[in-house]
Amino acid sequence: MAKKRSQSVPRKPRTDAQRNRERILEVAKEAFTRFGADASLDDMARQAGVGAGTLYRHFPTRDTLIEAVYRGEVEKIAAAQRKFAATLPPVEALRAWMLLFVDHIAAKQIIAPALNSVVGGPSKLYEGSRVLIQGAIDALVKRAIKSGDIRKDLDPFDLLRALIGASYTASAPGWQQSARRLVDILITGSRPRK
Amino acid sequence: MAKKRSQSVPRKPRTDAQRNRERILEVAKEAFTRFGADASLDDMARQAGVGAGTLYRHFPTRDTLIEAVYRGEVEKIAAAQRKFAATLPPVEALRAWMLLFVDHIAAKQIIAPALNSVVGGPSKLYEGSRVLIQGAIDALVKRAIKSGDIRKDLDPFDLLRALIGASYTASAPGWQQSARRLVDILITGSRPRK
DNA sequence: AGATAATCGGAGGCTGTCTCCGGTTGCAGG
DNA sequence: CCTGCAACCGGAGACAGCCTCCGATTATCT
Numbered sequence: 012m013a014k015k016r017s018q019s020v021p022r023k024p025r026t027d028a029q030r031n032r033e034r035i036l037e038v039a040k041e042a043f044t045r046f047g048a049d050a051s052l053d054d055m056a057r058q059a060g061v062g063a064g065t066l067y068r069h070f071p072t073r074d075t076l077i078e079a080v081y082r083g084e085v086e087k088i089a090a091a092q093r094k095f096a097a098t099l100p101p102v103e104a105l106r107a108w109m110l111l112f113v114d115h116i117a118a119k120q121i122i123a124p125a126l127n128s129v130v131g132g133p134s135k136l137y138e139g140s141r142v143l144i145q146g147a148i149d150a151l152v153k154r155a156i157k158s159g160d161i162r163k164d165l166d167p168f169d170l171l172r173a174l175i176g177a178s179y180t181a182s183a184p185g186w187q188q189s190a191r192r193l194v195d196i197l198i199t200g201s202r203p204r205k
Numbered sequence: 206m207a208k209k210r211s212q213s214v215p216r217k218p219r220t221d222a223q224r225n226r227e228r229i230l231e232v233a234k235e236a237f238t239r240f241g242a243d244a245s246l247d248d249m250a251r252q253a254g255v256g257a258g259t260l261y262r263h264f265p266t267r268d269t270l271i272e273a274v275y276r277g278e279v280e281k282i283a284a285a286q287r288k289f290a291a292t293l294p295p296v297e298a299l300r301a302w303m304l305l306f307v308d309h310i311a312a313k314q315i316i317a318p319a320l321n322s323v324v325g326g327p328s329k330l331y332e333g334s335r336v337l338i339q340g341a342i343d344a345l346v347k348r349a350i351k352s353g354d355i356r357k358d359l360d361p362f363d364l365l366r367a368l369i370g371a372s373y374t375a376s377a378p379g380w381q382q383s384a385r386r387l388v389d390i391l392i393t394g395s396r397p398r399k
Numbered sequence: 400a401g402a403t404a405a406t407c408g409g410a411g412g413c414t415g416t417c418t419c420c421g422g423t424t425g426c427a428g429g
Numbered sequence: 430c431c432t433g434c435a436a437c438c439g440g441a442g443a444c445a446g447c448c449t450c451c452g453a454t455t456a457t458c459t
Contacts, residue, residue, distance in 0.1 A: 025425055028437060051415060062439025067417060169387045176370015193363045200394025219456055222406060245446060256408025261448060 034059040085140040092147035101155040116178035279334045286341035295349040307384045310372035
């Protein structure tokens with residue numbers, strides 16, 4: 012009775028499948044940032060040297076592919092929260108994180124559309140990412156509230172919504188300064204009424 | 206030599222053309238709000254009882270159609286600015302207008318994508334609307350600055366960007382309260398540093 | 400009414416999405 | 430090693446939406 016994989020253990024994926032999956036992800040990342048969220052999937056398949064069927068088996072819908080591509084990005088943002096919280100005073104941590112958020116989002120145009128669901132749209136696809144992002148800003152806001160720098164009744168979501176707006180318009184010239192100013196306004200507006 | 210329309214005067218449009226144009230606009234408004242910005246144009250043509258060719262002659266691209274549909278909405282928003290400015294104190298006028306903006310935008314999902322260009326995206330298609338919206342918020346902000354309720358160095362665009370974010374996420378439950386809170390935060394954050 | 404110019408609308412080319420399935424290839428167990 | 434099975438591969442093709450083209454139709458002017 013050494014090994015028996017009758018049905019429970021799904022068997023480890025074949026190496027070629029794994030390789031293909033990664034090639035597709037690579038190509039997709041490139042394609043999405045170049046052509047936006049509606050780049051041709053068939054093209055990506057061709058460019059990754061696989062058939063369309065393979066692509067669609069790995070990523071049944073466009074959304075699953077997008078999600079897979081930008082999951083890494085989301086994890087970076089979540090990780091940054093921990094770093095900022097550990098090294099900066101509450102308000103500065105929040106500010107730094109908000110700026111980073113806008114930066115990263117803006118860099119990858121893909122994400123913006125997907126974020127709709129992050130903040131509560133109908134699709135349940137991005138649930139995992141939603142949890143990460145929300146957890147990050149929740150922690151930062153909670154900390155800033157505790158230190159008395161932020162109004163007690165602030166809903167972190169409100170800030171998130173505004174940030175998404177900023178990222179949507181990130182193509183416009185001078186958006187970086189604008190984003191910085193917007194973050195300032197938001198933080199100022201979130202301080203306790205004196 | 207009574208009338209001569211050799212080439213200059215373009216001749217008034219045929220009544221059937223006019224009628225078709227309006228039917229298309231009606232159907233398009235409905236379709237866009239129901240299915241979002243990428244509803245099928247061929248479907249609209251069918252539903253309006255015209256051929257695809259007719260639709261595309263009236264509105265060469267999807268964007269021109271969108272613009273035509275939401276132009277009315279934009280004009281309403283611009284008009285409201287004048288009303289508010291005439292009847293409310295500066296800050297309240299600004300607040301009221303911002304809320305109205307989010308409301309109207311949210312009602313028509315179509316607009317959000319189009320607004321990218323309003324705030325300065327690459328497309329020149331929505332130039333007219335951009336001018337209207339920008340003029341409105343400029344006037345309100347300028348007035349509130351003059352009355353000393355708003356920081357002198359505030360860029361109206363910054364507010365606009367945040368509002369667009371709010372409208373993007375307007376499908377989420379409770380977005381109306383969220384929008385209201387966000388507007389409050391923005392206004393508070395825009396007051397002069399004491 | 401007749402000429403003229405604009406409009407109508409559907410057929411059809413094109414492109415992209417997604418499915419289906421025969422052929423192929425890696426992965427155990429003998 | 431080698432054999433069988435399960436999983437994977439990939440391209441053909443059905444389908445849908447976008448947009449164009451052009452013969453037939455209809456309004457407008459003289």
